[in-house]
Amino acid sequence: MLSVTDLQKTYPSGDEALKGVSLDVTGSETVAMIGPSGAGKSTFIRCVNRLTEPTGGSVELDGLEITGLSGKELRNARRDMGMIFQEYNLIERLTVMENVLSGRLGYVSTWDAFRRKFAGDDIERAYEVLERVGLGGHENNRADELSGGQRQRVGIARAILQRPKILLVDEPTSSLDPESSRAVMDLLTEIAAEDDIPVLINIHEVDLAEEYAGRIVGLRDGQKVFEGGPDDLDETARGQIYRGEEIPEGAGPTGKVAEAGTPGESSQEEGQIRRG
Amino acid sequence: MATEQPEQRTWRRPTAFYNHYVKWAVYVVITVFLLWSAWNMRISVARVIEGWGAAIGLIQGMVPPEFTPFKMDLLIEGLIESLAMSVIATIVGVLLSIPVAFMSAENIAPRPVYWVGRGIITVSRSFHELIIAIIAVKAVGIGALAGVIALSYKTVGFFAKLLAEEIEDIDSGQMEATEATGANRVQTMLFGVVPQVMPRIIGLTIYRWDINIRHSTIVGIVGAGGIGATLLNSFDQYDYDFFLTIIIAIIAIVMVGELISTYIRGRIQ
Numbered sequence: 001m002l003s004v005t006d007l008q009k010t011y012p013s014g015d016e017a018l019k020g021v022s023l024d025v026t027g028s029e030t031v032a033m034i035g036p037s038g039a040g041k042s043t044f045i046r047c048v049n050r051l052t053e054p055t056g057g058s059v060e061l062d063g064l065e066i067t068g069l070s071g072k073e074l075r076n077a078r079r080d081m082g083m084i085f086q087e088y089n090l091i092e093r094l095t096v097m098e099n100v101l102s103g104r105l106g107y108v109s110t111w112d113a114f115r116r117k118f119a120g121d122d123i124e125r126a127y128e129v130l131e132r133v134g135l136g137g138h139e140n141n142r143a144d145e146l147s148g149g150q151r152q153r154v155g156i157a158r159a160i161l162q163r164p165k166i167l168l169v170d171e172p173t174s175s176l177d178p179e180s181s182r183a184v185m186d187l188l189t190e191i192a193a194e195d196d197i198p199v200l201i202n203i204h205e206v207d208l209a210e211e212y213a214g215r216i217v218g219l220r221d222g223q224k225v226f227e228g229g230p231d232d233l234d235e236t237a238r239g240q241i242y243r244g245e246e247i248p249e250g251a252g253p254t255g256k257v258a259e260a261g262t263p264g265e266s267s268q269e270e271g272q273i274r275r276g
Numbered sequence: 277m278a279t280e281q282p283e284q285r286t287w288r289r290p291t292a293f294y295n296h297y298v299k300w301a302v303y304v305v306i307t308v309f310l311l312w313s314a315w316n317m318r319i320s321v322a323r324v325i326e327g328w329g330a331a332i333g334l335i336q337g338m339v340p341p342e343f344t345p346f347k348m349d350l351l352i353e354g355l356i357e358s359l360a361m362s363v364i365a366t367i368v369g370v371l372l373s374i375p376v377a378f379m380s381a382e383n384i385a386p387r388p389v390y391w392v393g394r395g396i397i398t399v400s401r402s403f404h405e406l407i408i409a410i411i412a413v414k415a416v417g418i419g420a421l422a423g424v425i426a427l428s429y430k431t432v433g434f435f436a437k438l439l440a441e442e443i444e445d446i447d448s449g450q451m452e453a454t455e456a457t458g459a460n461r462v463q464t465m466l467f468g469v470v471p472q473v474m475p476r477i478i479g480l481t482i483y484r485w486d487i488n489i490r491h492s493t494i495v496g497i498v499g500a501g502g503i504g505a506t507l508l509n510s511f512d513q514y515d516y517d518f519f520l521t522i523i524i525a526i527i528a529i530v531m532v533g534e535l536i537s538t539y540i541r542g543r544i545q
Contacts, residue, residue, distance in 0.1 A: 049456055051452055051455065075458045075459070075460060076458060077458075078455070078456060078457065078458035079457065079458035080458075081456070082457075083453070083456040085452075085453060087449050089447075089449035089450055089452060089453035090450070090453070091450050091453075091454070091467055091468065091471050091472075092447075092450070092471070092472070093474065093475075094467070094471050098467075102453075102454060102457060102459070102467050103457050104457075105454065105457050105458065105459035105463045105467065106457055106459060108463075110460060110462045110463055110466075113459070113462075113463045113466055113467070114466055155453075158453075158457070162457055162458070
């Protein structure tokens with residue numbers, strides 16, 4: 001379970017990218033984070049595995065506080081977090097197999113990494129994962145020979161090979177056409193459900209978020225302005241997320257006053273039920 | 277007609293200097309400097325004609341080039357030594373350069389390490405290889421070892437500088453993705469950086485080898501081994517026929533090296 005509390009990021013320039021955002025991701029739920037460009041979505045995800053250094057707040061993964069770690073401890077924590085990027089970030093000149101196996105780098109010695117020597121189990125599993133993402137037989141292709149959709153599948157395979165406790169997904173579909181976007185989202189949610197891995201995903205396309213996520217979080221200006229199920233994301237909520245419309249005093253997580261029950265909580269319960 | 281003609285507008289190309297007066301002043305200064313330099317050397321027409329005659333005499337003394345077996349042995353021995361020096365100096369130089377290049381890449385090296393790396397490059401680039409060769413000959417004695425030291429030393433400045441620039445241009449996303457898997461620093465370099473700069477490493481190595489072949493023919497003049505020593509000897513002994521043979525051989529070797537280098541670099545693009 002990922003538990004983020006009051007996460008803050010202020011850049012040296014004084015820009016406040018995150019002004020205290022809290023969020024829990026549990027079970028095998030898929031949480032989508034939406035919001036306008038510059039709202040802090042990417043910063044949030046990158047602060048979780050500390051590719052970006054947060055300036056305040058706490059990030060806990062299965063009870064382990066991530067923010068204070070350094071060196072070997074931080075690397076070990078990162079092994080438990082698979083990350084998928086907008087621009088795929090594959091190692092273009094290496095083969096698909098090397099890219100997928102790079103997900104195991106946290107477990108091999110530097111000398112073995114130099115010789116590209118990975119454990120037999122890892123190689124076997126890499127073949128399996130490649131078949132699972134629909135790239136069986138492509139292991140010897142160079143990553144730069146693949147299409148966008150195929151590359152993102154390699155990215156997913158690399159993350160899966162880490163056997164992560166959570167998948168951090170940063171705009172996975174922004175560089176893809178609608179068809180490939182759906183295929184990638186299908187794959188992500190499918191794997192998350194099968195392997196029981198929670199997914200935190202940043203996404204531009206609101207319709208994809210509504211379709212695939214169990215819970216949606218709206219970020220605006222470094223602050224959480226919405227949290228609820230896809231059904232709660234009505235025109236008012238969209239206005240509050242994307243156009244900065246005012247949130248009434250005493251509003252619940254979905255940005256509305258006095259609604260029966262708090263949908264934010266109910267979807268969390270749902271997640272726990274599924275996990276049980 | 278009382279209609280007023282609108283004033284015609286003019287346009288002049290903006291100058292890179294502050295204004296057009298400065299521009300002309302700079303041109304005048306350059307011209308004066310050129311004239312002064314020519315005057316300073318006192319090259320007279322008579323001197324040119326006289327020199328021309330001597331040059332023709334020298335060239336006549338060179339032909340035909342000499343190919344006697346004894347001289348050929350000397351030649352081949354010198355050439356092989358030069359070639360061997362260039363190969364060893366390239367390998368040693370490149371192996372030394374790669375860590376220096378990583379140290380000198382702004383995007384991956386911490387500040388103090390970066391300055392050390394840049395310092396090594398600057399020192400290596402400051403001197404001509406002949407100066408290094410003279411020092412090396414004094415330090416380790418006459419022979420090929422001194423040449424190898426001089427050429428390796430120069431290789432570091434050249435190779436590390438260009439490779440560091442290449443490393444600074446890499447796509448940092450690939451590095452981040454590797455880091456995000458929990459890889460350590462060296463592993464991140466091995467997967468996130470090295471594959472991106474590998475073609476450049478190969479290309480630069482071949483290119484530097486090509487340069488080292490040429491330079492290995494010259495360091496012998498100060499006693500640092502190779503064909504250069506043979507060349508200087510033949511000249512000192514007024515053995516101009518053999519001198520020409522060596523010149524032709526050097527041209528041939530450099531051309532072959534260039535062909536090989538062009539071919540390999542073409543293949544890896």
